[in-house]
Amino acid sequence: MKRDTFFAFASPSVAIMLLLMVVPLAIAIWLGFHYMTFRNIAAPEFVGLRNYSDVLSDPRFWRSFNFTALYTAIVVPSWVVIGFIIALFLDQVSGFVRGVYMSIFLLPFITVPIIATIMFKQLWEPSGLLTWLYQQLTSTRFRMNETSVKTLIVFFGIWYVTPFTIVVYFAGLQTLPQEMIEAASIDGAGRLQKIRHIVIPYVSSLTVFILLFSIMDSYRVFDSVYVLSGLNPQFKADTVMTYTFATAVQVQRLGKANAMAILTVIGIMLVLIPFLRLMYKEQIAER
């Protein structure tokens, strides 16, 4: 394809991304240096780095950062492990049965996140099924407090995204060469040994892919926290995203919120740059 044709074809998409991603990012940087509430939107007041020093000295910001890190650290390994195990089991059935299981397992993942969280929360309402079960089993009253809200957020995260890893690993298992397994069987390898020495190395590139996208998505968690904590500060269950949102919409410190978003962008880019370089080299080599 010629250079001119390429630019002609790609221009609508590239124009939209320049206009609505690059320009807004520049605006966010600019707004981060200004004091702005909903009242002086047309004429923000320049305050230099004050928003940034406000954010960095804000204990609530660091608390939300810690909870986001904790969330990511628990949820991402759970997705990988549970998804891989269930994919192995799903690989053991076939035909119609497999299709039915697959449809059901996918259900959480295709439900609107906000709605899935509301459904999940219904189980834990004062009259909910799991509230009742919890109280029967522990004979203590279940109530929403810091620990229970944080636990529910983590549980919901695991429940909601595992279908994605199941499907990815399952697709990977379908391409596993049978000869490798047969050769191992002839050598007398047990099932667990085969999984450990053949299957896990075989799907390792998928694991890298899942880890990358999981980390990218889990630090951005917003919808489920919004519903389960109701942005109520008493639960201390803010993530970086919900705290940024609360700073913008509830406290109306738009400049500070922009500074927070920019700090998040810098943080994620630092993590991402080695990977982006790797992708860049791969793409250059491929063409």
Add this chain to the structure above:
Amino acid sequence: MDRITSRAGRRFVHFVLLSFTVYSLVPFIWTGMQSFKTVKDAFSRTPLLLFEPTLQNYQDVWIRRVPENAEAIGLGILLAVMVLVGLLLTARSLPINDRLVYGFCLAGFGLLLWAIPQLIYMQKFYDYFINTLIVTAFTITISISIGCLAGYSLARYAGLAAVVILIAALAFRALPRLAFVLPYYWIGSLLNLLDTGLLVVVSLVAVNQPFTIWMLRSFFMEVPKDLEESAMVDGANRLQSFLRVIVPVAWPGIISTALFTLLLAYNEFLLVRVLTQSNWTLPVAISRYTGNESADEITLAAAASVSATLPIIVVILYFQKHLVKGLSAGAVKG
């Protein structure tokens, strides 16, 4: 992997899969039950598994005032829906051109959605539902049209610019939504575009574009190059050969991508929540039911949740193969 053959082993496999089924379904089943309960039953101290079902919650979510000839209207709507769905399902085997039938069904559904509020006094929830359909439809159309052009050219052009665009798109895919949405809010309020569908659609197209072009590119890479080359030898230009030869071949992949765009637009909460005050889509509308814990809100939230989820489940079950293909396509190729 080789199959487990022992009887106990097979039982164990099914035990695990069934347990996971229950785990996946519990919230749906419980919410479904709550949505059919009276407020009194829903608040029972011990959870009621057997109860007398009521449609009152669904009525309260959708309908403001029940018209006098409710049965006749309801029957008419049901009949119209059944005819349209029947046509859709049998379109392939009818002796008429498929596209004509699909177009007719689309027009029919549009007319029906327009006619319902003329006949029945509906709740705001119905407006939010229509909003969601409009926003989703426009987002898919624009996103996929420009995404196909870009995805195809990125799959075929070997220059450095293509690589740079791809890597930049990947970086943007990783960034937090709020870094874009807060500036959108600022631009929107300066241009007086807040609370309009236009701003929501354009923003949705933009934030999902990186994902869309990556996915479409991976599907266009699968299409052999000789295909458009032979078309171009026959005198078609790039655009013609793309539209007439490449798009039909890549169509399943385009459907997969459209399905993901559908989910992304239908699911979007944060962006719509920030950019609109009253012109909501369903996720934002439904989140309003969970604000405080007054008595009937639990059952209303349940009924609203089920109402908003059913259409998506129907669409996804119909296109499930495409969804799974899309999920694994991104994965297997990295």
